[in-house]
Each structure stands twice: as structure tokens, then as C-alpha cells.
Amino acid sequence: MKLKRKGEGIKKQYTFNEAVVNPEFPVWIFPEHIQNLLIQLKEISQFETQITGSTLLFVISTLIGNRARIAVKETWIDTANIWIAIVGKPGTMKTPSMSFILGPLKKIESQYNEQFLEDIRMFNQIPKKEREDHARPKRKQKYSNDPTVEGLIDTMLYNPDGIGIYKDELNGFFEEMNRYNSGGNKEFYMSAFSGGQYIKNRKSYDPITIDNIFLSILGSIQPELLRNLSQINISNGMIDRWLYVESENNIPMFSDDDLPKELAEQYERYINAINAWEAPKYFDWEDDAKKLFFEIINNIGELMQSDETGEKLSTYLSKMRTYFARFIALICSIYKTEVITTTMIDFAADLTDYYINTAKNTFIGFSNQAEIEIIFQRENAITEREKVIALLKHFPEMSKSKIAEKCKCSRQTVYKVYNVLKPKV
Numbered sequence: 192m193k194l195k196r197k198g199e200g201i202k203k204q205y206t207f208n209e210a211v212v213n214p215e216f217p218v219w220i221f222p223e224h225i226q227n228l229l230i231q232l233k234e235i236s237q238f239e240t241q242i243t244g245s246t247l248l249f250v251i252s253t254l255i256g257n258r259a260r261i262a263v264k265e266t267w268i269d270t271a272n273i274w275i276a277i278v279g280k281p282g283t284m285k286t287p288s289m290s291f292i293l294g295p296l297k298k299i300e301s302q303y304n305e306q307f308l309e310d311i312r313m314f315n316q317i318p319k320k321e322r323e324d325h326a327r328p329k330r331k332q333k334y335s336n337d338p339t340v341e342g343l344i345d346t347m348l349y350n351p352d353g354i355g356i357y358k359d360e361l362n363g364f365f366e367e368m369n370r371y372n373s374g375g376n377k378e379f380y381m382s383a384f385s386g387g388q389y390i391k392n393r394k395s396y397d398p399i400t401i402d403n404i405f406l407s408i409l410g411s412i413q414p415e416l417l418r419n420l421s422q423i424n425i426s427n428g429m430i431d432r433w434l435y436v437e438s439e440n441n442i443p444m445f446s447d448d449d450l451p452k453e454l455a456e457q458y459e460r461y462i463n464a465i466n467a468w469e470a471p472k473y474f475d476w477e478d479d480a481k482k483l484f485f486e487i488i489n490n491i492g493e494l495m496q497s498d499e500t501g502e503k504l505s506t507y508l509s510k511m512r513t514y515f516a517r518f519i520a521l522i523c524s525i526y527k528t529e530v531i532t533t534t535m536i537d538f539a540a541d542l543t544d545y546y547i548n549t550a551k552n553t554f555i556g557f558s559n560q561a562e563i564e565i566i567f568q569r570e571n572a573i574t575e576r577e578k579v580i581a582l583l584k585h586f587p588e589m590s591k592s593k594i595a596e597k598c599k600c601s602r603q604t605v606y607k608v609y610n611v612l613k614p615k616v
Contacts, residue, residue: 213590214548216241217541220522225461228454235448238288245275245436246292249409251465251524253296253334253355257405259470261520261531263484269513270386270405271521276361277411278553279438285411286359293357295462296334303331340379343406344391344399353405361410365420368429377429384432414596421554431510434546435553439592471529474520480531487540488512503555511543518542563597575600579608
């Protein structure tokens, strides 16, 4: 993988409609030392770049939270709030890939916990008669692993910058959101995605009001479950609000090579600097930046209205217009800059393009299963080999891993058939 310099490879035509089967995660949106880290993690530890890069976006989003906002206009103000679902099978490198990138965030969380325990210790040393004149310390928090909605609301009340959720498995989350009796939880999460004010009335307690609610989420989900969910009408469009990352599902082959210690230390310093950054309340706009912003937003709108765009994709693109603005806030936070430049917008467009294509290959792409079954019938493809040949013929750009998944066979089988038929397909 070639290290790309800032500004290289930037698209100048923003159409977002070119089909890309295996889109490349745009590592060039990051500073050079972060690019190098992601590349080294891929080469040494076999951590998939699309997973480590997306996890890093979650980490920075969680740390920045409500501290910095993008004001497109008076009626459109947003934050760097993102929801990311890593789509992959069990037994691959999803969890280790995410865990390494989450490391500095976990360390920050541990420091908050240590400070809280010390504050509580000092609080308990105050004589009981005087203690009522002192507020009980509250724990500062950036993320949680398995919170209840009630717990999240309480946490956000004392952490106005917002919070992130990291769940190794999102299966339960999606299933809960699809139940008819989960209305209260679903309402909370829909508000959390959109931001703004959230008011919770409780039976035995005073109401809680959270201004500018902020929640970023990261987790993984198995392809089959996402496939099933994508074929069910989930009310309020919950499934459309996620950024999907397609895992390569490779089984790792290990060596004794290890990541240089200085790279890991440099990464931790970078995350700590992001956390300590005095972010602006609102980012400023460079003269030509807003013009380019609306050009890209309108191109996405034109694609939504195109006769060639299916209903699922059109609905998803409406959320990507929101994400495009959020990506700009996120990119500015990555570089700790107060000014939105055309370069920042270019990088945000690259991210938008990437996640549109991953959505096409995951939950939107699942809709082509019926077409595949028709092709199998038309080609009289019954055996694994016959099915592989049929897909190689009709979907030449489909990855070998995806063909193996569709034909329910091993990748070795696909490669054997491909190598035999290579001159013909």
C-alpha cells in the first residue's frame, strides 16, 4: 500500500455513482504519521485499514463531541457525530484491529476513573455534618461499553460534551431496535443521532433535559444478521443511519514482527493532543469552501433523484448528505484547525464516497441476492463450481471473497475455478 500525501488523488468530479466493489479506505485524509501507522498495522499485524481508519474516526469523534460544530447556515448546525458498523464474520481480525486504535481512549477513560475514585475518597473524608454543603463528585466519562438508555441519559447530564459507545457486537442493539416494544429506546437513539435537545420525564424523579445531545457508536455485526435486517422494514430508518465497513474476512497468518514502539507512542500523544485541544465553538469557512460544499451536496441530491438510483440507495444518500457535513467537522478536528478549507471538503467527499460504496456492498447490496438466484437458475448452476462460474461471468468485478460467500464455498475453490477460466472470463 502506497503512502499518499495530503491532497494526492483527490477527486474533482463528485458524482458518487461509480460502482466500486472493493473501495479503498482513504487513508490520505489523515496526517502523514497516522497514515504510516495504519499502513504499518496492515503490513505487520494484518489489521484491515478500513477497520483501523474507521475506528480512529470514532475515537476522534468521541473525544471532540459537542466541543466543535459546523454551521452550514442558521438552520443547519451539526457536530462530528458518527455511527459505524463493521460488517464481518467471526474469527477474523475485527476486534484486535479496533482494540489497538481504541487503546489511548481506554487509557483516558481509566484516568478519569482514577480521578473520580480519588475525588470520592476526598469527599468521604468530609465530616458528615458538613458533607451536605458539598456536591458529590461526578465521574467524567468519554465512552461506555454496554450502557442502558437510562444510564446514558444520566451520564450525558454530567458530560455535556457527549459520549461514545463501543460494542464489540451490535447484533443485540439492532434486534432491540427492531422490536415493537422498544419505542422508548428507539426514540432516544433517534434523537441522539440527530442531536438537539432531549427531555426525559421520569415517574419518581425530576425531568432531565439534555441540550445538544451527542452520541457516537462503534461496533461490529455479522453479515447474515445485517442481511436479514436489511430485508425487514425497520421503522424510522434506523438501519440507514449507519456507516458500514466491509471486512475482508481474512484469517490472519501471524509472524513475530511487531509494530515499532515509537509509532504506538506517537499515536498515543496524538490522541491526547486531540483530547486536550481547545476546539472552536464553530469552524470558520474559507472563501471558496462553502461554494464547493453546496456543489457536492447538490450532486448527491441529483443522484438521489436519478432514475438509475434504487429506493434503498436514495434513502441512504439522504443520510450521507448529513454525514458529509459531519465529516468536515471531523476532518477539521483531525487537523486541529479552526478553518474549513477546500482541502478539508475534498477529504470529506472522499470519505462520503467510500461509505456510499461500502453501503452498496453491504446492506444495500444484499438486495441483489434475488438476481443472483435467477442467474443460478438460468445457468443451471447447481454445484459449487457451476455457481462460481456463473458469478465470474455475470459479476466480473465481484471480489473472490464475496463470490465464495454467495456460493457458500471456500475462497480456494473460487481461485481454482478462476485460474482455470482466467482467459475466458
